[in-house]
Amino acid sequence: GAVVSQHPSWVICKSGTSVKIECRSLDFQATTMFWYRQFPKQSLMLMATSNEGSKATYEQGVEKDKFLINHASLTLSTLTVTSAHPEDSSFYICSARDRSWAGTSKGDTQYFGPGTRLTVL
Amino acid sequence: EDKVVQSPLSLVVHEGDTVTLNCSYEVTNFRSLLWYKQEKKAPTFLFMLTSSGIEKKSGRLSSILDKKELFSILNITATQTGDSAVYLCAGASYAGNNRKLIWGLGTSLAVNP
Numbered sequence: 001g002a003v004v005s006q007h008p009s010w011v012i013c014k015s016g017t018s019v020k021i022e023c024r025s026l027d028f029q030a031t032t033m034f035w036y037r038q039f040p041k042q043s044l045m046l047m048a049t050s051n052e053g054s055k056a057t058y059e060q061g062v063e064k065d066k067f068l069i070n071h072a073s074l075t076l077s078t079l080t081v082t083s084a085h086p087e088d089s090s091f092y093i094c095s096a097r098d099r100s101w102a103g104t105s106k107g108d109t110q111y112f113g114p115g116t117r118l119t120v121l
Numbered sequence: 122e123d124k125v126v127q128s129p130l131s132l133v134v135h136e137g138d139t140v141t142l143n144c145s146y147e148v149t150n151f152r153s154l155l156w157y158k159q160e161k162k163a164p165t166f167l168f169m170l171t172s173s174g175i176e177k178k179s180g181r182l183s184s185i186l187d188k189k190e191l192f193s194i195l196n197i198t199a200t201q202t203g204d205s206a207v208y209l210c211a212g213a214s215y216a217g218n219n220r221k222l223i224w225g226l227g228t229s230l231a232v233n234p
Contacts, residue, residue, distance in 0.1 A: 002166075034221070043209065043226045044164070093163045097220075105153045105171045108213035110222060112163035 003027050004096050006113030013084055014121055020080045021116045023094030029074040030096035034110060035067070038091045050077045074099065084120040092116045123148045125212050127225035135233050138200050142228045144210035145192040153213040154186055154193045155222065160206045167195070167208075200232045 003026040013019050023033055031052050036044040048069050049057045056069035068080040077096075081088055093115040101107035125146045134140055146154065153171045157164035168177045170186035170193060177184050181200075186193045197204055207229050211222035 006163075032220075041229075044224050046221060046224075049221060095163075105213070106169065108153045108215075108220065108222070109155060109166055109169050111166060112157075115163040 001027050002098060002109075002111040004094065004111050004113040006094055006116050008116060009114060010117040010119075012119045012121065015085055016083055018080055018082045019084055019118060020078055021092055021094075021118075023077045023079070023096070023113050025075045025096045025098075025111075028096075029099040030077075031074060031099045031102065033071060033077040033094055033096045035069060035077075035079050036093045036095065038093060038115075044093065047079075081118065084118070086120045089118055089120045092118060123212070123214060123223045125210055125223050125225040127208075127210050127228050129228060130226065131229040131231070133231045133233065134200055136201060138232075139196065139198045140200060140230060142195040142197075142208050142210075142230070143192065144194070144225055146210075146212040146223070147191065148212035148214045148223050150215045151188075151212055152215040152220075155211045155213065156184055156193070156195050157209040157211070158206045159209055159227070164209055197230075200230075202232050202234055205230055205232045 005024045007022045033050040035047045038044050046059050047062045050069045050071040052071045058064045071077040095110035095112045128143045153169050155169045156167040168184045173188040181198045184195045207227040209227045210225040
Protein backbone atom coordinates (compact mmCIF):
# COMPACT_ATOMS: atom_id res chain seq x y z
CA GLY A 1 0.00 0.00 0.00
CA ALA A 2 0.85 3.74 -0.11
CA VAL A 3 2.40 3.72 -3.56
CA VAL A 4 3.27 6.96 -5.30
CA SER A 5 4.28 7.08 -8.94
CA GLN A 6 6.07 9.83 -10.78
CA HIS A 7 6.36 10.38 -14.48
CA PRO A 8 8.65 10.75 -16.26
CA SER A 9 11.50 9.18 -14.34
CA TRP A 10 13.99 11.18 -16.34
CA VAL A 11 13.79 13.92 -18.91
CA ILE A 12 16.23 15.90 -21.00
CA CYS A 13 15.06 19.15 -22.51
CA LYS A 14 16.43 22.21 -24.24
CA SER A 15 16.87 25.49 -22.44
CA GLY A 16 13.74 27.64 -22.68
CA THR A 17 11.27 24.79 -22.93
CA SER A 18 8.77 23.72 -20.28
CA VAL A 19 8.63 20.34 -18.62
CA LYS A 20 5.69 18.79 -16.78
CA ILE A 21 6.17 16.17 -14.06
CA GLU A 22 3.24 14.13 -12.79
CA CYS A 23 2.84 12.69 -9.32
CA ARG A 24 0.12 10.16 -8.62
CA SER A 25 -0.97 8.35 -5.50
CA LEU A 26 -1.95 4.92 -6.80
CA ASP A 27 -3.74 3.24 -3.91
CA PHE A 28 -4.78 6.08 -1.68
CA GLN A 29 -6.18 9.57 -1.87
CA ALA A 30 -3.90 12.46 -1.07
CA THR A 31 -5.29 15.84 -0.14
CA THR A 32 -1.73 17.08 0.28
CA MET A 33 1.28 16.45 -1.90
CA PHE A 34 4.72 17.90 -1.57
CA TRP A 35 7.34 18.76 -4.18
CA TYR A 36 11.01 18.52 -3.29
CA ARG A 37 14.22 19.19 -5.06
CA GLN A 38 17.43 17.40 -4.27
CA PHE A 39 20.95 18.21 -5.39
CA PRO A 40 23.68 15.55 -5.36
CA LYS A 41 24.73 14.54 -1.88
CA GLN A 42 22.35 17.02 -0.31
CA SER A 43 19.17 16.60 1.63
CA LEU A 44 15.64 17.21 0.43
CA MET A 45 14.64 20.79 -0.15
CA LEU A 46 10.93 21.42 0.07
CA MET A 47 9.74 23.56 -2.81
CA ALA A 48 6.01 23.70 -2.26
CA THR A 49 3.01 22.10 -0.63
CA SER A 50 0.21 21.22 -2.97
CA ASN A 51 -3.34 21.01 -1.67
CA GLU A 52 -6.14 19.54 -3.73
CA GLY A 53 -8.46 22.21 -5.05
CA SER A 54 -6.45 25.18 -3.81
CA LYS A 55 -3.32 27.11 -4.63
CA ALA A 56 0.01 25.64 -3.71
CA THR A 57 2.04 27.08 -0.85
CA TYR A 58 5.57 27.84 -1.96
CA GLU A 59 8.62 27.91 0.27
CA GLN A 60 10.65 31.06 0.54
CA GLY A 61 12.87 31.61 -2.47
CA VAL A 62 10.91 29.34 -4.81
CA GLU A 63 9.45 31.19 -7.79
CA LYS A 64 5.82 30.24 -8.16
CA ASP A 65 5.68 31.49 -11.74
CA LYS A 66 8.57 29.28 -12.69
CA PHE A 67 7.44 26.16 -10.87
CA LEU A 68 3.73 25.84 -11.58
CA ILE A 69 1.86 23.35 -9.44
CA ASN A 70 -1.58 22.00 -10.14
CA HIS A 71 -3.34 19.59 -7.79
CA ALA A 72 -6.44 18.85 -9.79
CA SER A 73 -7.61 15.71 -8.06
CA LEU A 74 -7.10 13.68 -4.91
CA THR A 75 -4.60 11.45 -6.69
CA LEU A 76 -2.72 13.75 -9.05
CA SER A 77 -0.44 16.73 -8.71
CA THR A 78 1.70 18.16 -11.47
CA LEU A 79 4.80 20.33 -11.40
CA THR A 80 5.63 22.31 -14.53
CA VAL A 81 9.07 23.82 -14.80
CA THR A 82 8.57 26.74 -17.16
CA SER A 83 11.29 28.15 -19.38
CA ALA A 84 13.77 25.69 -17.98
CA HIS A 85 17.44 26.61 -17.72
CA PRO A 86 20.49 24.48 -16.96
CA GLU A 87 20.45 25.59 -13.33
CA ASP A 88 17.03 23.92 -13.00
CA SER A 89 18.66 20.56 -13.64
CA SER A 90 18.05 18.51 -10.54
CA PHE A 91 16.27 15.54 -9.02
CA TYR A 92 12.63 16.39 -8.35
CA ILE A 93 10.70 14.21 -5.92
CA CYS A 94 7.07 14.32 -4.91
CA SER A 95 5.48 12.88 -1.83
CA ALA A 96 1.93 12.44 -0.64
CA ARG A 97 0.07 12.07 2.63
CA ASP A 98 -2.72 9.58 2.94
CA ARG A 99 -6.04 11.39 3.32
CA SER A 100 -7.50 8.57 5.40
CA TRP A 101 -5.09 9.38 8.25
CA ALA A 102 -5.79 13.12 8.23
CA GLY A 103 -5.85 14.58 11.72
CA THR A 104 -3.77 11.77 13.22
CA SER A 105 -0.04 11.49 13.78
CA LYS A 106 0.08 8.71 11.21
CA GLY A 107 -1.00 11.35 8.75
CA ASP A 108 2.43 12.95 9.14
CA THR A 109 3.98 10.17 7.09
CA GLN A 110 4.86 11.16 3.57
CA TYR A 111 5.15 8.52 0.87
CA PHE A 112 7.56 9.34 -1.88
CA GLY A 113 7.49 8.85 -5.60
CA PRO A 114 10.61 7.49 -7.31
CA GLY A 115 11.71 10.94 -8.45
CA THR A 116 12.34 12.62 -11.79
CA ARG A 117 15.83 13.43 -13.00
CA LEU A 118 15.66 16.64 -15.06
CA THR A 119 18.56 17.67 -17.25
CA VAL A 120 18.31 20.97 -19.09
CA LEU A 121 20.79 21.40 -21.93
CA GLU B 122 13.94 28.27 13.78
CA ASP B 123 13.04 24.62 13.44
CA LYS B 124 15.94 22.28 12.79
CA VAL B 125 16.87 18.63 12.71
CA VAL B 126 20.50 17.62 13.13
CA GLN B 127 21.80 14.19 12.27
CA SER B 128 25.09 12.65 13.25
CA PRO B 129 27.38 11.37 12.06
CA LEU B 130 27.14 12.75 8.56
CA SER B 131 28.83 9.68 7.19
CA LEU B 132 29.86 6.32 8.47
CA VAL B 133 31.80 3.39 7.06
CA VAL B 134 31.47 -0.02 8.70
CA HIS B 135 32.06 -3.67 7.92
CA GLU B 136 29.36 -6.21 7.39
CA GLY B 137 28.12 -7.57 10.68
CA ASP B 138 28.80 -4.41 12.63
CA THR B 139 26.08 -2.64 14.60
CA VAL B 140 25.52 1.05 13.95
CA THR B 141 23.65 3.77 15.76
CA LEU B 142 22.50 6.85 13.91
CA ASN B 143 21.54 9.95 15.84
CA CYS B 144 18.93 12.59 15.25
CA SER B 145 18.27 15.61 17.44
CA TYR B 146 15.47 18.02 16.77
CA GLU B 147 14.06 21.39 17.64
CA VAL B 148 10.64 21.52 16.04
CA THR B 149 7.84 23.85 17.00
CA ASN B 150 4.58 22.04 17.70
CA PHE B 151 6.38 18.74 17.38
CA ARG B 152 4.16 15.77 16.73
CA SER B 153 6.25 12.91 15.42
CA LEU B 154 9.66 11.90 14.16
CA LEU B 155 10.17 9.90 11.01
CA TRP B 156 13.05 7.89 9.63
CA TYR B 157 13.55 7.21 5.93
CA LYS B 158 16.11 5.27 3.92
CA GLN B 159 17.27 6.71 0.62
CA GLU B 160 19.25 4.64 -1.82
CA LYS B 161 19.61 5.77 -5.40
CA LYS B 162 16.12 7.08 -5.79
CA ALA B 163 13.54 8.57 -3.48
CA PRO B 164 13.27 7.93 0.25
CA THR B 165 11.42 4.92 1.57
CA PHE B 166 9.62 5.10 4.88
CA LEU B 167 11.10 3.22 7.84
CA PHE B 168 9.55 4.37 11.11
CA MET B 169 7.32 6.96 12.63
CA LEU B 170 7.75 7.66 16.34
CA THR B 171 5.37 9.64 18.48
CA SER B 172 5.89 8.41 22.04
CA SER B 173 9.00 8.42 24.18
CA GLY B 174 10.61 5.18 25.15
CA ILE B 175 8.64 2.89 22.88
CA GLU B 176 10.93 1.04 20.53
CA LYS B 177 9.82 0.44 16.99
CA LYS B 178 11.40 -2.57 15.36
CA SER B 179 11.54 -3.97 11.87
CA GLY B 180 13.92 -6.85 11.35
CA ARG B 181 17.44 -5.66 12.11
CA LEU B 182 16.36 -2.03 12.35
CA SER B 183 14.98 -0.42 15.46
CA SER B 184 14.35 3.12 16.58
CA ILE B 185 13.39 4.98 19.70
CA LEU B 186 12.40 8.52 20.59
CA ASP B 187 13.21 10.63 23.64
CA LYS B 188 10.87 13.61 23.72
CA LYS B 189 12.43 15.01 26.86
CA GLU B 190 15.93 15.20 25.43
CA LEU B 191 14.62 15.82 21.88
CA PHE B 192 16.42 13.07 20.06
CA SER B 193 15.96 9.78 18.36
CA ILE B 194 18.29 6.96 17.40
CA LEU B 195 18.15 4.41 14.63
CA ASN B 196 19.96 1.15 15.27
CA ILE B 197 20.95 -1.34 12.64
CA THR B 198 22.33 -4.65 13.86
CA ALA B 199 24.32 -7.18 11.84
CA THR B 200 24.68 -4.72 8.99
CA GLN B 201 24.67 -5.93 5.40
CA THR B 202 25.92 -4.28 2.23
CA GLY B 203 22.30 -3.69 1.29
CA ASP B 204 21.99 -1.34 4.25
CA SER B 205 24.29 1.10 2.48
CA ALA B 206 22.19 4.22 1.96
CA VAL B 207 21.50 7.68 3.26
CA TYR B 208 19.27 7.62 6.32
CA LEU B 209 17.11 10.68 6.74
CA CYS B 210 15.41 11.86 9.87
CA ALA B 211 12.52 14.33 9.82
CA GLY B 212 10.46 16.05 12.47
CA ALA B 213 6.78 16.57 11.83
CA SER B 214 5.52 19.96 12.80
CA TYR B 215 1.83 20.50 13.23
CA ALA B 216 0.58 24.03 12.82
CA GLY B 217 -2.99 24.01 11.66
CA ASN B 218 -3.18 22.82 8.10
CA ASN B 219 0.45 23.67 7.37
CA ARG B 220 1.98 20.38 8.33
CA LYS B 221 5.35 19.67 6.84
CA LEU B 222 8.47 17.73 7.65
CA ILE B 223 11.67 19.36 8.83
CA TRP B 224 14.50 17.32 7.34
CA GLY B 225 17.98 16.57 8.60
CA LEU B 226 20.90 16.37 6.20
CA GLY B 227 21.08 12.62 6.51
CA THR B 228 23.69 10.09 7.53
CA SER B 229 25.44 8.36 4.68
CA LEU B 230 26.14 4.77 5.68
CA ALA B 231 28.51 2.58 3.72
CA VAL B 232 28.69 -1.09 4.67
CA ASN B 233 31.75 -2.83 3.26
CA PRO B 234 31.88 -6.58 2.74
